[in-house]
Amino acid sequence: GAVVSQHPSRVICKSGTSVKIECRSLDFQATTMFWYRQFPKQSLMLMATSNEGSKATYEQGVEKDKFLINHASLTLSTLTVTSAHPEDSSFYICSVRLQEKLFFGSGTQLSVL
């Protein structure tokens, strides 16, 4: 069965609006979750590491004020794309590490018009 649940699977929004993506670990607690992004015809790239109860760690080149990460509980991390623009259109996917394996959500395809 699924280990990680990610919602929504697809979102279309207008430029300037904010979009929230949820990542939930099912049946286990995750102190750390990971957010990746994939632009068309490019590789999945790690954006940030979400830590429960503390600030997220962002990879170089990722704007922390634009991609807000909240990990308020041991089963939920959210990624909010603030003031989204067309260049933010991408595939976003979260993952959780459990017993040395990475489990991924099903991803969110974001399209900003």
Place this chain on the structure above:
Amino acid sequence: AQSVTQPDIHITVSEGASLELRCNYSYGATPYLFWYVQSPGQGLQLLLKYFSGDTLVQGIKGFEAEFKRSQSSFNLRKPSVHWSDAAEYFCAVCSSSNFGNEKLTFGTGTRLTIIP
């Protein structure tokens, strides 16, 4: 910096035929190597991984991969594909020191289509 190349963007194979998906990596030290599969609407699922030891690793769903250091390759194989194998396949690499930080570097993926 580490990198992964999947030369084939899209591959079409007849059901029952054999399959080989290519993956080449660039990394100075011994890498940790992974193959993931993503079916439509699903998350990425780990097929197999190589950390050390036997260079031929067996994975789930009848897949195997062979680590060839001399060729910097980690190609994925299956002797006979099934229609349910149609999906996107990703090769990934990370350093042993980075594994705990999940700094996986992914390839761009290979989309596999199965025809009757």
